[in-house]
Amino acid sequence: xTVTLTGTTVPVDGxxxxxxxxxxxxxxxxxxxxxxxxxxxxxxxxRPGLLAPGDPLAADxxxxxxxxxxxxxxxxxxxxxxxxxxxxxxxxxxxxxxxxATAIAVTxxxxxxxxxxxxxxxxxxALSRSFDxxxxxxxxxxxxxxxxxxxxxxxxxxxAIGIATLPHHARVVRAxxxxxxxxxxxxxxxxxxxxxxxxxxxxxxxxxxxPIPVLAVIGLGEAVLAASGLSFLGMGPQPPSPEWGAMxxxxxxxxxxxxxxxxxxxxxxxxxxxxLTVLGRHWQARFDGRQPR
Amino acid sequence: MTPLVAVEDLxxxxxxxxxxxxxxxxxDLTVARGECVAxxxxxxxxxxxxxxxxxxxxxxxxxxxxxxxxxxxxxxxxHRPRDWRRIRGRLAGLVLQDALVSLDPxxxxxxxxxxxxxxxxxxxxxxxxxxxxxxxxxxxxxxxxRRARQxxxxxxxxxxxRALIASAIAAEPPxxxxxxxxxxxxxxxxxxxxxxxxxxxxxxxxxxxxxxxxAVVGQIAxxxxxxxxxxxxxxxxxxxxxxAPTHPYTRQxxxxxxxxxxxxxxxxxxxxxxxxxxxxxxxxxxxxxxRAGDTVLAAAGLTKRxxxxxxxxxxxxTVARGETLGxxxxxxxxxxxxxxxxxGLLEPDAGDVTFEGTRWSAVAERHRxxxxxxxxxxxxxxxxxxxxxxxxxxxxxxxxxxxxxRGERAEHVVELLRRVGLGPQLRxxxxxxLSGGQRQRVAIxxxxxxxxxxxxxxxxxSALDVSVQAQVLDLLAELRAADGTALLFISHDLGxxxxxxDRVxxxxxxAVVEQGPVGDVFTLPRHDYTRSLLDALPSxxxxxxx
Numbered sequence: 001x002t003v004t005l006t007g008t009t010v011p012v013d014g015x016x017x018x019x020x021x022x023x024x025x026x027x028x029x030x031x032x033x034x035x036x037x038x039x040x041x042x043x044x045x046x047r048p049g050l051l052a053p054g055d056p057l058a059a060d061x062x063x064x065x066x067x068x069x070x071x072x073x074x075x076x077x078x079x080x081x082x083x084x085x086x087x088x089x090x091x092x093x094x095x096x097x098x099x100x101a102t103a104i105a106v107t108x109x110x111x112x113x114x115x116x117x118x119x120x121x122x123x124x125x126a127l128s129r130s131f132d133x134x135x136x137x138x139x140x141x142x143x144x145x146x147x148x149x150x151x152x153x154x155x156x157x158x159x160a161i162g163i164a165t166l167p168h169h170a171r172v173v174r175a176x177x178x179x180x181x182x183x184x185x186x187x188x189x190x191x192x193x194x195x196x197x198x199x200x201x202x203x204x205x206x207x208x209x210x211p212i213p214v215l216a217v218i219g220l221g222e223a224v225l226a227a228s229g230l231s232f233l234g235m236g237p238q239p240p241s242p243e244w245g246a247m248x249x250x251x252x253x254x255x256x257x258x259x260x261x262x263x264x265x266x267x268x269x270x271x272x273x274x275x276l277t278v279l280g281r282h283w284q285a286r287f288d289g290r291q292p293r
Numbered sequence: 294m295t296p297l298v299a300v301e302d303l304x305x306x307x308x309x310x311x312x313x314x315x316x317x318x319x320x321d322l323t324v325a326r327g328e329c330v331a332x333x334x335x336x337x338x339x340x341x342x343x344x345x346x347x348x349x350x351x352x353x354x355x356x357x358x359x360x361x362x363x364x365x366x367x368x369x370x371x372h373r374p375r376d377w378r379r380i381r382g383r384l385a386g387l388v389l390q391d392a393l394v395s396l397d398p399x400x401x402x403x404x405x406x407x408x409x410x411x412x413x414x415x416x417x418x419x420x421x422x423x424x425x426x427x428x429x430x431x432x433x434x435x436x437x438x439r440r441a442r443q444x445x446x447x448x449x450x451x452x453x454x455r456a457l458i459a460s461a462i463a464a465e466p467p468x469x470x471x472x473x474x475x476x477x478x479x480x481x482x483x484x485x486x487x488x489x490x491x492x493x494x495x496x497x498x499x500x501x502x503x504x505x506x507x508a509v510v511g512q513i514a515x516x517x518x519x520x521x522x523x524x525x526x527x528x529x530x531x532x533x534x535x536x537a538p539t540h541p542y543t544r545q546x547x548x549x550x551x552x553x554x555x556x557x558x559x560x561x562x563x564x565x566x567x568x569x570x571x572x573x574x575x576x577x578x579x580x581x582x583x584r585a586g587d588t589v590l591a592a593a594g595l596t597k598r599x600x601x602x603x604x605x606x607x608x609x610x611t612v613a614r615g616e617t618l619g620x621x622x623x624x625x626x627x628x629x630x631x632x633x634x635x636x637g638l639l640e641p642d643a644g645d646v647t648f649e650g651t652r653w654s655a656v657a658e659r660h661r662x663x664x665x666x667x668x669x670x671x672x673x674x675x676x677x678x679x680x681x682x683x684x685x686x687x688x689x690x691x692x693x694x695x696x697x698x699r700g701e702r703a704e705h706v707v708e709l710l711r712r713v714g715l716g717p718q719l720r721x722x723x724x725x726x727l728s729g730g731q732r733q734r735v736a737i738x739x740x741x742x743x744x745x746x747x748x749x750x751x752x753x754x755s756a757l758d759v760s761v762q763a764q765v766l767d768l769l770a771e772l773r774a775a776d777g778t779a780l781l782f783i784s785h786d787l788g789x790x791x792x793x794x795d796r797v798x799x800x801x802x803x804a805v806v807e808q809g810p811v812g813d814v815f816t817l818p819r820h821d822y823t824r825s826l827l828d829a830l831p832s833x834x835x836x837x838x839x
Contacts, residue, residue, distance in 0.1 A: 187638055188678040190658075192692045192743075193665030203680050 031282040034275035041272060044091035054082055056089035056242045065258045075260035077250065087264045090242035094269070097158055097236065097243075098224035104162030105223070106216045109169025114208065116170065117177025118200065128174065131167040139164040139222075140229060147235045157236045161226045165219055172215060173208060180207045214283045221276030228269045244269050297468045297499040298324040298347060301361035305342050305351055305523075316342040316355075318523040326467060329490075329500040331510035331531070333546070334520035335758040343520070344472050344503045348385050349377030365467060383413050386461030388454075390473040395457055396445040402429075402456045403441030409463040428459040432489055450624075451482035455489065462493065469493060472503040479623035479785065484829035487512050505758060507546055508788075508831040511535050519543050548574065549763035551792030552832060553815060559770075560763030560792070577767070578774040580615065583795060587614040589747050589779045590635065590653075590668075594644035597630050597803075605630050606803040607644070612747060617773065617780040619794030619811060621787055621826070627803035628783050632751045635781060636670045637661050649746065666692070666743035673752040675736035679724045685710075685735050686720035692742040709738040713768060730761035734768065741772055747779045754789060766793060787830050791815050799823045 044051055060080035068075045074083040116127035134142065143160035150156040180186060186203050194202070230236050231245030239246060244265040251261030305317040317339040324330045334340040345351050347364065349372060362370045364384050372380070381387065389395045396405055406425045410416050416424045422441070429437035432455040445453055454474060461469060471490065475483040491513050494500045504510045510517060511531055518528040519542065527540035538544045549560045559575045590612040597605040605627040612618045622628045633639040635646060637653055646654040648668055653661060669692075672678050679688050689709055690702045697705065707717040713734040724732050733753060740748050750769070754762040770793065773780060784790050790797055790811065797814050799807045799822065807820040818824045 184672065184674070184677040185680045188670065188672070189680070189691070190638060191636060191665055191668070191670050193662045195662070196658075206682055207680070 028282070030278050034278040034282075037271055037275045038279065041091055041095065041275075044088045045095050048089045048092065052082070052085040052088035054085040056081065056086045057240055058082075065254065065261075067258070068260050074264045075258065077247075077258070077261045078254050083247075083261055083264050086242040086247060087244065087268050090244050090247060090265065091268070093154075093237055093241060093243040094224055094227055094231075094245070094272070097154060097161070097227040098220050100158045101161035101165065101223040101227065102216055102220045104159065105165040105219060106169050106212060108162070109166045110173050110209070110212060112166070113170040113173025114177055114205075116174040117181065117208075118204070124174075127170075131170050131174075134163075134167040135171075137164075139226060143226060143230055144233075144235070147230065152235045152238070154237050157227060157230055160230070160235075161223050164226065165223060169212075169215065169219065173212070176208045176211070177204065180204050183207075211284070211287055214280055214287055217276055217283065218280035221273040221280065224276070225269065225273045295363070295366040296323045296325045297365055298322060298501065299361055299363040300347075300359060303343065303346065303359040303362065304357070305339070305346055306356045306358075307352065307354055308356070313356075316523055317346070320518075320520070320523075320525050322518065324468065324499045324501050326499050327494060327497050328516070329494050329502060329514045331502040331504060331514035331517045332520055333504055333507055333510055333517055335505055335546075335760060337522075338520040339523035340503045340520050341472055344387075344470050344501060347470060347501070348381050348387050349374070350381075350387075382409050382461075382464040382466060384466050385468040385470055386458075386464070386466045388458050388461045388469065388471040388474050390476050396453060396460075398445055401442050401444055402448065406441070406456070406460045406463050409460050413464040415464055425459075425463075428463055429456065431462075432456070432459045433485075434459070449482075450478050451485060454478060454482075454486055458486075458489065458493075462498070467497075468499045468501065470501045470503070473505065474502070475509060476505070480787065481623065481825055481829040483509070484831070487831070506831070507535065507759075508550060512831045519546070546759060549759045550788065551763070551766060551786075552788045553791045553812075555792050559767045561760065561767050577770045580774040581777045583616045584614045585616075588612070588647075589614050589616075589649060590781070591647045592631075592635065592644065593647075595631065595634055595641045595646070596643040597627075597634065597639070598642050604803050605634070605641070608800070608803075608805050609644070610798055610805070610808065612779050612781055614746065615773075615777045615779055616796065617782055617794045619790035619797040620781065620783045620800065621785065621790050621797060622800035623785060623826075625802075626800040628800050629751055630803075631800070632670075632749050632781070632783050636668065636749050637665075667746045669740035669743065669745040669748045671733075671736050671740050671748060671750045671753045673756055675732040676724055678736060679732075681725075683724075684720065685715075685722050685724055685727070688724060688735060689739045689742055692739045694743070705742070709742055712741070712772070713738040714764075728761075729757055730764060733757065733761075733765050737765070737768060737772070741776065741778070744776060745778060747781065749781045749783070751783045752785065753782075755784065755786065762789075769793070787815070787826060788832070799826070 058081065060076065062080065063072065063076050064080040065078055066072055066076045072082050072084070074087070076082055077086070112127060116124045119127070137145070142164040146160035146163060147156050150159070181204050186199060189199055189203050227236060228245030228248070231243045232249045234246075234249065236245060237243045239250065247265040248262050251258070251265070254261055300320065300322040302319050302321065303317055304315070304319055307314045307316060320343065322330070322343070332340045332343060342351060346355070346357055349369070351357055359370060362368065364380060369376070369380065396402065403422065403425045406428055407421045410421055410424055411418070425441050426437040429440055434440050434452055434455050440448065440452065440456070445456070448456065474490070475486050478486060487509065490500060490502070494513070502510055502514060514531045516528065517531050517534045518525050519534070519540065520526070521542055527534065527538065527543045534543065535547065538547060545562050548562065551560055557577055559577055588611045592611070593609045595605055595608040596603065608631055610618065620628050620631065630639065634641050634654065641654055645652065649664055651664055683691070686706050689706045693702055693705050706720060710717055710719060715731060715734055715738070719727070719731070724735055727735065753769075754765050757765060766789065769780070772778065782790060782794055794811045796809060797811045798805050799814065799820065801822050807814055807818065807823045814823060815827060818827055
């Protein structure tokens with residue numbers, strides 16, 4: 001599954017965001033469900049004990065590979081660990097990696113994109129071509145390359161995904177910067193005698209950064225997916241950490257006797273990515289002044 | 294003979310979540326063969342809805358109700374889309390304002406016209422090309438065979454409009470409905486299109502002309518209907534209505550038209566002395582005398598090239614303190630490029646600008662910065678000149694002295710809003726939620742905030758309705774008198790410039806062809822181009838005369 005992204009642009013002329021065109025925030029079933037799921041996810045990250053009081057690492061040799069039932073709602077794995085408890089406690093791992101990676105990608109992407117958008121032509125060319133070069137690699141390949149050099153583990157996973165998703169943010173910010181800096185209102189502000197620094201901080205920056213939070217939400221879904229994928233390959237948190245991708249990988253060997261081990265972590269990954277994308281797209285549509293679908 | 298259009302008690306309403314909008318409220322309308330009827334009104338008067346209703350294009354969700362709605366003797370009430378398709382083109386041709394959006398950009402002009410011919414089975418496939426060329430020839434498109442193979446973007450605005458008229462008359466409908474057919478065009482092109490329409494009328498076509506411009510319809514219309522808020526407030530023969538209007542609103546509209554004869558008086562009705570009373574003509578406040586020797590701005594030998602193309606060629610002029618210099622020219626004449634150079638937003642390739650005795654061009658921006666606040670700019674589209682995140686108060690406050698305290702700023706903003714005729718409650722509103730006239734007032738308030746010695750106005754009123762334009766022009770005249778500000782006033786509208794300017798500069802193809810006091814240039818033009826501009830200018834004085 002890939003999550004494709006489109007650039008969100010601020011309607012610089014302002015007309016498109018007039019109150020008549022801008023749809024009111026009505027609650028639609030899609031974004032509403034996505035929101036509810038994400039709230040549940042946040043609870044799982046912050047207070048996993050509330051949803052699953054047990055210990056995710058506690059093995060029960062008497063209940064190895066027991067199918068879903070009253071004692072274990074989603075069954076147990078090959079070591080007799082409760083799958084539900086592990087998935088709930090694993091949310092922290094998966095989401096933290098995704099959030100940290102997105103934070104790196106957005107921060108670095110915004111800084112580099114702004115630099116490219118505001119700099120003179122040569123610097124812009126150099127930066128833009130390096131974004132192109134980075135984008136030319138498939139994201140996972142780039143991340144794998146980094147991990148191959150730095151070694152597996154949570155920290156290198158975060159940095160690897162951060163670098164791999166950075167070019168996208170940088171490109172959007174650069175395009176947006178070019179658009180805003182040539183907008184009539186910025187030119188008009190020149191006639192007020194504002195210095196270059198003030199022009200950038202007061203008019204260019206705020207209008208460039210507007211769509212970034214929305215893009216970050218969609219990017220977060222992508223990062224969570226990448227994190228799970230790399231963990232599945234054994235590049236992330238090492239066992240017995242309850243990370244979703246790693247759990248999928250562990251369950252793979254028991255699919256014929258215990259299909260339930262892989263179902264829940266897989267569903268958690270899918271639902272998280274879908275929920276983040278749905279919500280991100282909803283906000284993006286509202287931000288663009290379109291009717292959210 | 295049955296009239297082409299016979300409408301009685303037409304109502305068009307649009308339901309909205311907040312209640313219905315009554316766009317047209319019970320109007321009567323007839324158009325006979327060989328007659329030109331004009332419907333005149335401002336934005337929101339319901340004139341376009343009326344025209345579109347006649348071809349079944351009132352819009353989605355529109356409720357149309359009428360006691361009578363006949364097209365060429367045929368009752369069209371309750372027609373379904375399929376029935377309308379037979380009528381459109383065959384019975385009534387429609388010409389809209391902007392031919393660039395009305396013509397399909399992916400098809401040649403010939404294909405567009407040919408489609409009408411095949412849809413209505415006028416000619417067979419083999420005769421199509423010949424017939425298309427003949428139609429283009431009829432609307433005086435030069436080299437019709439070659440033009441028929443071109444795409445809309447390859448044609449000039451005037452040729453596009455001609456091509457659109459050709460497609461509208463292709464199926465030889467007896468009625469032609471033209472909705473603002475000349476609004477997007479330059480004055481000389483506008484005159485040609487009006488001539489073409491008059492020619493079609495002489496050929497027996499019934500013409501329904503929709504326009505906001507009384508002077509334009511006065512050139513061609515036999516009868517004029519004045520619409521306001523969905524109702525017809527006055528109607529009559531063109532000459533009578535323009536010369537002796539009886540309704541105060543018509544008079545107000547006529548008074549609002551800037552021209553040579555409106556110099557020195559207010560265009561907008563200052564005070565209504567009572568319902569039905571004639572709006573009084575009020576003189577503008579007296580201005581401080583222009584100090585001719587004291588030059589605020591001097592431009593010498595300005596030249597700007599883009600590649601091979603020279604857009605501004607050796608332009609020189611001066612603006613004295615308190616003087617208003619008009620800069621007129623058609624689109625592509627280079628007048629906006631001159632404005633950007635004067636505003637210090639564009640460097641000329643040759644020549645230089647001196648502002649307040651200081652070198653203004655070919656210097657680093659930091660040398661201009663101390664004087665920036667003395668030279669302000671008002672553009673045609675105020676909204677795009679406002680940061681989309683700012684409120685009205687924020688927009689204005691930004692151009693105030695940075696040294697002021699928060700409280701002083703707020704006071705200044707309220708005072709500036711008052712000076713441009715806006716209430717303090719607008720301070721926290723978003724410019725997007727204001728009307729066009731209010732937005733331009735905010736832009737003016739922002740421009741006068743630092744008490745500039747020169748304001749460059751680039752087409753500041755060309756996007757406004759005539760009565761709103763009148764108010765904004767009056768406001769500019771008042772502020773100019775109060776502050777002694779010099780204006781560089783750029784416009785394609787000779788009437789506006791004649792009304793406001795002291796001296797005028799006429800530009801064509803990047804060069805100044807004539808300049809001098811506005812009275813001299815406009816009454817005794819020496820250059821052929823100025824003369825052709827003036828000849829093309831529809832004026833109320835000549836309107837209605839055969």
